[in-house]
Each structure stands twice: as structure tokens, then as C-alpha cells.
Amino acid sequence: MKDTRTHLTLTEIAERLGARLEGDGDRRVTGLATLKDAGPDQVSFLANRAYLKDLPATRAAAVILVADHAEACPVTALVLDNPYLGYAELSRMLDPLADAHRPGVHPTAVVADDAVLGHDVSIGPHVVVESGVVLGDRVVIGANSVIGADSQLGNDCFLHANVTLYHGVLVGERAILHSGSVIGGDGFGFAHDGAGWHKIAQLGGARLGNDVEVGSCSSIDRGALGDTVIGNDVKIDSQVQIAHNVQIGDHSALAGCVGIAGSTRVGRHCMLGGGVGLSGHLTICDGVQVTGMSLVTNSILEPGVYSSGTGAMENSQWRRNAVRFKQLDSIARRLGRLEKRGEGEV
Template sequence: MNQDARTLTLAEIAERLGARLEGDGGRRVSGLATLREAEPDQVAFLANRAYLKDLPGTRAAAVLLAPGHAGTCPVARLEMDNPYLGYAELSRLFDPLAGRTPAGIHPTAVVADDVRLGAEVAIGPQAVIESGVELGDEVVIGPGCVVGADSRIGPGSRLHANVTVCHGVVIGARAILHSGCVIGGDGFGFAHDGARWHKIAQLGGVVLGDDVEVGSCSSIDRGALGDTLIGDDVKIDSQVQIAHNVQIGDHSALAGCVGIAGSTRVGRHCMLGGGVGLSGHLTIADGVQVTGMSLVTNSILEPGIYSSGTGAMDNAQWRRNAVRFKQLDDIARRLARLEKAGRSG
């Protein structure tokens, strides 16, 4: 990727990041890279001790780092207490996408007559904006997106290409929705008459707070009666499934392939690892972390780290142990008998 769309001086960067600069403030840089790969016109960063070994040999113009790591830095320094946060901000300064989309409606977009548009809205080619939709200031709608009837999208939000927002969805400010994600598809609701299924129309909607990000090809289903609720600053990775009437508290993060069944409530500041599954109708407390591919079938009422499953091993070894898993209750009973025999013997 060409990151060279813009250049900044080290002094400008220091000011934007609130970092203390040791070095030539007038030097211009045009990008960001790792310590090992940075060219002399790029800034590098050190946010993890594991990479301290790469510091002495870096060719970067400057390194963003914590004051405690300044010792072996051979080049200019941008010092701040949380250099990873500095890296995040710097990455956005060099983002070639930022500001790339000019406002305006592409002539091939289909925009209903009664759509309300804020200032500086951009609507890409082949997009469809249905009746009753409201788009806030500086919203960017990518090519091929569909925004369903009566939905509202808050200011500064960006839908990448081929996103689907169904009818009656509410999205807050500064959302980022990646390609292929679907917000507001029907929840999975059916009544059984003893022989066949009868569809339950999903009459609720989806409400996303501010600063929500949703990864590519993820699904957030609409509620059956009330709404599916995603809090502020919730970050959702790719290939995630969020069922109807789920609630996710503010600042929680869900890694790829997570699946959450209906009506489960996840607290604030939770982190779900990749592939985690939560059963329906659970309550997960604030501050809970669940490690990758764990299955949670009961509510978790205390913050902490939770896990299930078994680690990978050689298949032959695994086969021997997995067979024994089926005997585990029997093993436990036999052990208890032996213990009892030993005590009485």
C-alpha cells in the first residue's frame, strides 16, 4: 500500500500526539512501520518489550516509545507513556483512506426522495438508500451498500462497500461498518406446532451506539419485539453472529467468529476471544474475558477470565485421551471406591 499520501514533520507529530520530541523537529516523515522494517523517512514505535531487541538497529527517522526505553534508541525519539496509543493515533494520521472520499451522491446511486441528508454526505456508486432514511453529517456510504427504510445513521459514520443495513436500524456517530456485514437481518424465531415451524416476524430493530465498529461479513440480527442493543465503543470483528435481543455493554470487544445466542446480555468492558460461543438468555458481568473458542452455557456474574475446551495435542495422544473422557465419570467413581476401601482397609 502506498502510505505516502501525506508527510508530517516530527514536530507536528509530537504536537498531535502530545509526545516529547528528542531530535530534529523539522525532519519530514511519510509513513509508519515496525522497528525492523522502517525506512529513514518513516516513524517506528516500540510498544512491546519483545521488540526491544530491534531498537538499536532501526533505520527509522524517529521512534515512538516510553521514556524508560530511550536508552538504546539510535535515532530521534517521540516519548510518551503509552506509545501503543501514540501508534494508534499516528496510524490514523497516515491513513490513506482518511479524507479520500469527496462528498456527493454518485449518479448511479438510488436515493429515495424523502431521505434526509446531513452536510458533506458521500454516497457511492450503485448504493441504495430507501425511503425515510436519515444520514448525518459526513456520513460515507460505500459502493453497493443498501440502507433500508427508516434507518438512521449518525454523523461521521462510514459504511464500506457492500454493507447491508436493513430497515429501521439506528446507528450512532462515527460507526465503521466493514464490507459484507449485515445489520438488522431477522432474528431466528419460530414457533413449532408439533409438526412444522411458524415464523415469528421480527418486529424489533437494532440500535448501535456511538463509535461502534463491525467487521466484514458479520451479522447483527434485529430483535423479536424489543431491539438488539450494541453499546458505545463496542468493537466487533469479522464473521461474528449476534442474535436477536442481545445486549452488549459499552467498550466491549468481540474477536472474530464469536457467536452470541438470543437475549444474552454482555456487560461493559468485556472481551470475548475468537470463536467464543455464548448460549441464549445469559447474563455476563462487566469486565469478563472469555478465552478463544470457549463455550459459555451459564451466566457469569463475576469479572475474571473464563475458559473451556482442551488444548491441541498430537492426534494419536488425543485419541487415547478423548476416549477416556467418555469414561470420566466412571473413573471418578472407581477412584472414590478405592479411596474408601483404603480408608476402611
């Protein structure tokens, strides 16, 4: 079997990371692993002091770490101020998928005659590219993906297999869309006449900025009238639902199973933990972090960390607490009466 691994010397890695090399720079490596699991052809990293205990026994070829830990490193050290960032960059260097797609259109793909394809585009098996589509340079479209009419993708976008873009979707440069993601589907819009539901046509679009990543099986709905807008460098995990006309500011991150109802605006540099739900028509200002499984029903206008819900506990204790939750209103009323009575006695 052909060896498809990337082979880099530690000197090459140090130069590309901007790291200070302490040790043998001629050794070649092919992968990354944890301090515990790394072998002699792999690089590891130390970004969390909790794993410092694993450093003395590591068998890695080299370790990315800060200067304070270099002296204790038993193997070659790659010294950086931010080891985790170095790990992230090295992971891309060693990614076997990075150069796996050759430019060209697979014979089974269906590409409209008026579609515009940039240089070195790769279109996989059974892909459909509809009329009016514009693809930038070095775009990769994975097998069975569909690019709807009049959609546009910027340079260096990477769509894994089975991605669907509806019509009129605009995607910036260097976006990564994972399998099963759907961009520009209809928002949940219906009018009720007292007896049944009547669909509202979703006439807006969906726009994604540069460097956006969307996880597998996530949905970003198109706007009802205006566009749903995802800013630059927004990172969206798997199984996330973003409803029509939502706006998400630059550099924000959404963990798995986040749900955002229609017309809510999320600011820049926000982080929403797994399972967070945002009600519709809210404003979340810049710099807000919402911890996992929280439900947000009112706008947040001051940056900070916000939480709701209760942590897991033994069931019998939770049942007792749940009974007390229901009594909070009556307790508050009784306390208010007692306070008024006390003020009257003073």
C-alpha cells in the same frame, strides 16, 4: 501518478500526539512500519519489550517509545507513556482513506425524496437510501451499500462498500461498518408444529451506540420483539454472529468468529476471544474475558478470565485423552465409593 500520501513533520506528529520530541523535528514522514522494516520516511513504535532487540538497527525516521528506552534509540525519539496508543493515533493521521471521499451523491445512487442528508455527506456509486432515512453530518456510504427505510446514522459514520442496513436500524456517531456486514437482518426465529417450521416475524430493531466498529461479513440480527442493542465503543471483528435481542455493554470487544445466541446479555468491558460461543439467555457480567474457542453454557456472574476446551496436542496423545474424558464419570463414581469406604473404616 499523483502522490496521495500524507506528509507530516516529526514536530507536527509530536504536537498532535502530545509526545516529547528528542531529535530532528523537521524531517517529513509518510507512513508507519515495524522496527525491522521501517525506512527513513516512516515512523515505528516499540510497545513490547520482545522487540527491543530490533531497536539498535532500525532505519526509521523516528520511534514512538517510553522514556526508559529513549536513550537507546539510534534515531529521533517520540516519547510517550503509552506507545501503542500513540501508534494507533498516528495510524489514523496517516490513513490514505481518511480524506479520500468528497461530499456529494454519485449520479448512480438512488436516494429517496424524503431522506434527510446532513452536511458534507458522501454517497457512493449504486448506493440505495430508502424512504425515511436520516444521515448525520459527514457520513460516508460506500458503493453498493443499502440503507433500509427509517434507518438513522449519526455524524461521522463510515460505511465501506457493500454494507446492508435493514429497515429501522439506529446507528450512533462515528461508527465504522466494514464490507459485507449486515445489520438488522431477521433473527433465527421459528415455531415447530411437529411436521415443519413456521417463521416468527422479527418485529424488533437493532441499535448501535457511538464509536462502534463492525468487521467484514459480520451479522447483527434485529430483535424478535425488543431491540438488539450494541453499546458505545464496542468493537466487533469479522465473521461474528450476534443473534436477536442480544445486548452487549459499552467498551466490550469480540474477536473473529464469535457466536452469541439469542437474548444473551454481555456486560461492559468484556473481551471474547476468537471462536467463542455463548448459549442463549445467559448473563455475562462486566469485566469478563473468555479465551479463544471456549463454549459458555452457563451465566458468568463474577469478573475474571474464563476458558474451556483443550489446547492442541499431538493426535495420538489427544486420542488417549479423549478416551479418558469419556471415563471421567465412572472414575468419579468409583472414587466416591472408595472415599465412603475409607470414612467408614476410620
